[in-house]
Amino acid sequence: MNFVLLIQTLILSILLTIQDFFNFFKQDPLKNTQIILMVMLFFSLFTLHISMMILSLIVFLFLVHLPNLKEDQPSLISSPSSLCKILSEKIILRPFQLPVSIGSGIQQMLYVGIRFSVQLKFNRQLVDSSDGGYFALDWLDQPDLPDDAPIILVYHGLAGGSRESYVERFCYYASKKNYRMCVFTCRGCAGTLIKTPRAYSSTNLDDSITSFKIIHNQYPKAPIMTIGYSLGGMILTQVVCRLTNEFIKEVNYLGCIAVSPTWDSLIISDLVPQLFMENFFKSLQRIIVKNVDLLIGAVKNKV
Template sequence: MISLDLGWDVLGVYVENQVAVGLQGSSVGLALALGFGAAYACYYITSIAKKPKLIAGGKKFYEFLRDHCPVVTETYYPPFWCWESRAQTLLRPFVTAKPWVSYRNELIRAPDGGQISLDWVDNDSSPTHPDPSSRPTVLLLPGLTGTSRESYILHMVQQSRELGYRCVVFNNRGVSGEKLLTPRTYCAANTEDLEMVIDHVQKTIPAAPIMAAGVSMGGMMLANYLGRKGRRTCLKGVVVFSAGWDVFECTASLEKPLDRLIFNSYLTSCLQASVHRHRPVLEKNYDIDHVMKAKTIREFDERFTSIIPIHKLKSVQVPMLCLNAADDVFSPNHAIPIEVVKQNPNLALLITCHGGHIGFLEGLWPRQSTYMDRVFRQFAKAVIEQGGRLSDLQ
C-alpha cells in the first residue's frame, strides 16, 4: 500500500515538472510573439508608413503646397491594425466620430422646376471673421449617395468652423429628404445644378471669398465644372478627395469578385432605393422595373444614368489639389491622370500608398481626425489666407 506521504511527494514532483514545462512554453510563446511583433513593426515601417507622392503641374503650385500645407510632405501612418484598402473604406463611417452640426436648410428652385437642398453653417460666432458679409465660405459636395450628414462632410464642417469659415453643403437632387419635383436626378457629367448653386452662393454673399471641396463623385463634378468654366468662376481654389477619374476603369475594378461582393451590390441597392423613393416622378421618363433589376453599377448606369469620363482637366484654370489613395478599389492607381496633371500648372496630385476610398484613417485609434481632414484644413486655410500667391500659376 502506498503511503500518504509518498503520494504527496509524487504529486509535488509532478506539479513542479508541469510548472517548469509551462514556464518553458510561456517563454517560447512570448519569444514568438515578440519576434512576430518585431517583424510586423519592421514591415509596417518599411512598407506601409510612407510619404505621399506630390505631383504638380508647375513649380509655383508645388512650392505653395510644400510651404503652406506641410501635411503633403509628412509620412502617412495608417492604423497598424487597419491599413488594407477595403478595411479602411468599410470602417471609416463606424470608427470616426460624427461631430454635432446644426444646419440651416435652404431650398432653391432650378429653371426646370426642380429644387435643390442647401445646408448652411453660418458660423456667426466666428472670432476671426466676425463680419458675415466677408466671412470666407467653403462649398462642400458629398459623394454619390451622400448628404450633409456623412461623417466626412461633418468633419470638414467642423474643421471649417474652427478656422472661422462659413460652410454650405450642396445636396444633389432628391438625396437629403426633399421631394423630387421633376424626373431629373444628377450625375458627375452634368454641372448645371452646381453652376446654379455657385452663382446663388456668390450672389448671396458677394464680398466673401469662396473655395470648394468635393468627395468622390462630388469631386468629379467639381473637376468637370472647372474644366467647363476655365477662369470664369468665383472659386479661389478646389480640393478633391478620392475622385474616380476614369469611370470605366472604376466600374471594371468594382466588378472583380471580392469587390463586387463587398461594394458593387451594396452601392447598386443604395441607388435603386433612391430611385424607388421617387418612383412616382421618375417613372414618367424611365422603366423603373427594369432599373430595379440591375445587379451592378454598370447595369444601373446603362439603365438609368449616363456618366462620361472626365477629360476636361487640361482646361482647369483654378488651383486644384487632388488626394487619391493608390489602393482605392473605386479609383485604381493606373487610372489616376498623372501625365495630364503634369501638363497643367493649376493642378496637383497627392497620392498615398494606402487609404482606400474616403478612408485615410491614421493613428492608433482615429476617432477625431483623418489624414484627409488634415489635408482639407491646411489647404482651405492656405487658399483663403495665402491665395494671393496663387493668382497666376502659369
Template sequence: MFSNIRENSLLSSCFDNDIRMPIIQNNKYRPPFYLFNQHVETIVPSALRKVKGVNYRRERIETRDDDFLDIDWIQNDNSRLIIASHGLEGSSDRPYILGIAKLFSQNNWDVLAWNCRSCSGEMNKKEFLYHHGFTQDVEEVVQKARFHNYKEIVLIGFSMGGSLTLKYVGENSNNLYPEIKAAMAVSVPCNLSSSSKMLALKKNKFYQNRFMRKLDLKLRAKNEQFPGLLEIKPWKDFNSFHEFDTHYSAKIFGFKDAQDFYDNVQCYPYLKDINIPTLILNALNDPMLTGDCYPKNIAEQNQNISLELTKYGGHVGFLQKKSPYTYAEERAFEFFNNKVS
C-alpha cells in the same frame, strides 16, 4: 488641434513661398494601426465615424429648371466661405462633410454644404437625379453663395463631389467668378471609365453593389413618380456599373451608352483648363481609383494643379491617430488658408 498638419504636411514651406510642386508623393501620412488595409480604411470612417457639434441652417432653393436643392449653412458673418460637395448617394450629413463643416466653421469660415437632387431626404421633382458632371447645380449653389457677398469662396468635393468641383472650375475657366479663389478634390474618380472597371473587380464589388442597391431604390421611386419612364430591372442583374449606366444613366441623360456617358460627364477633359490653385488628394490604395484617376500628366503640365498622392487613405478615409479630423480635412484647411487672405 493642428499638430497632425505640422507632422504630415510636405508642402507648408513650399506654399508659403508660393513654389509650385505639381505632383507630391506624400509618404508621411499613416493611418492608425487598426486600419490595416484599404477596405478597412474606407469602410470604418464611413460607417463608424461620428462628428458632433455641427448645426446647419437648411434652406431650399429653386433651380432654373423648376426643381429644388436643399443647402445647409453655417453662417457667422465671416467674409470667407467654403462650399462642400458630397459623393455618390451621400449628403451634407456624411462624416467627411461634417468634418469640413466643423473644422472650418470654428476657424473663421462660413460653410455651405449642399445636397444633390434627391439626396436631402426628399425626392426631387424632375425626371432625372444627378451625375458626376451635373455642374448646372454647382452653378445654382455658387450663385446663391454670391448673393451673400462673400469676398472669398473656395470649393471642396469628395469622390463624385470632387468630380463636380473639378469639372466646374475647369469648364468655367474663362469666366469663373472672381470670388472663387481655390478648389480641392478628395478621392476623385477623374476618369469614370477607369473607376467603373475598378468597381467591377471581385475584390471591390462590395462598393459597386452598395451604390447600385441605393440607386435602385431611387430609380424605382422615380418610376413611380413618372410611370413608364424607365424599364426597371433588379440591380443584381447588372454585373458592372457600365451595364447599370448603359441601362439607366445614359438613357435618362440622352447618351448612347455608358462609355458615351462617361466620356461626356467626367472631369478629366477639363483638368487642363483649370486656372485657379487646385489640390487633388488621392490615395494610391483607393479601391475605386486607377489609371487616369491619378492625372499625373495633366498635373505636370498645368501648374495650377497640385496632385498629392498618399500611399494610404482608402476612399475618402484618411483617419488620423489622436486627431478628431482626417488628414484630408486638415490638409484642406492648410491649403485654403494659404490661398486666401
C-alpha cells in the same frame, strides 16, 4: 448522355468560377487576402472558433499594416505649363505614414460608416433650378460669423449628404478655423426629391453654377472655395474646367480640392469588392424607389 452532359457542365462551371476568382485575386493579392481573412474572422465569430478568430485577426492586422511600415513619398503630377511649374516649386511634399486604424482602403471605407460623435446643426436652403428641379444647400449653423468669412462649399459622394460622417468631420474641424460651411446636396439625395427626369451626375453642372451665384449673392464679400469627395470631386473638376475667368472673378471663387475622385469609374467599380458595391447600389435603389412614379412617367413619355 444527359447525365454526362450535366457533369461536364458542372465541372466546367466550377473551373470557370475558380479561374474568375484567381483573375480577380491577381489584380490586388494583398487586398483580396485581407478580404478573405476578414470573412474568416466574421465566420469564426459566429461559430465561436476562438483559435481561428485569433489567428485570422493577427494575420489580418499584420497584412493591413504591412504597406505602411515604411513612409511613402507623395508625387506631384501636372501638365507642362508655367502655372504648374510655379505650383510644383511652392508645394512641399513631405513623406507620410498612415495610422494603423486607416491603413488600407477597406479600413477607410469601414471608418466612413462610423458616425461622427459631435452633433452638428444644419439649416437647409432649397434652391430652384432653371429646368424645374431643385437641390439643397445645407448651411452649418454659425450665427456668429462675419459676412466676409470665407466659405467652403462641400460636395458629398455618391447618394450622400450633409449627414455623412466624412462631411460632418470636415465641416466641424473647418468651422473651428472660422470657415463658413455649406454642403451642396444633389437632387434626390439626403431627403430631397427629384421633380424632373434630370437627376444628378458628374456631367450635370448647372446646379453647381447656380449654387455659386446664390452663395455669392448672399455673401458678396466672402471668397468661395470648394471640396468634393469621390463623385463630388468628379463633379467639381468638371465644373472648374468650364468656368470662365469672368465668372470666377464675379463670384469671388478661389479654387477646389478633389478628394479621391475616380478617373475611370468603370474600372474602379470592377476593383471595388462586391460587398461594398452592394451598399452603393442600395443607396441608388432607394433614390429610384422614392422617385419611381416620376421616372416611369418620363420613360413612357420618351416612348
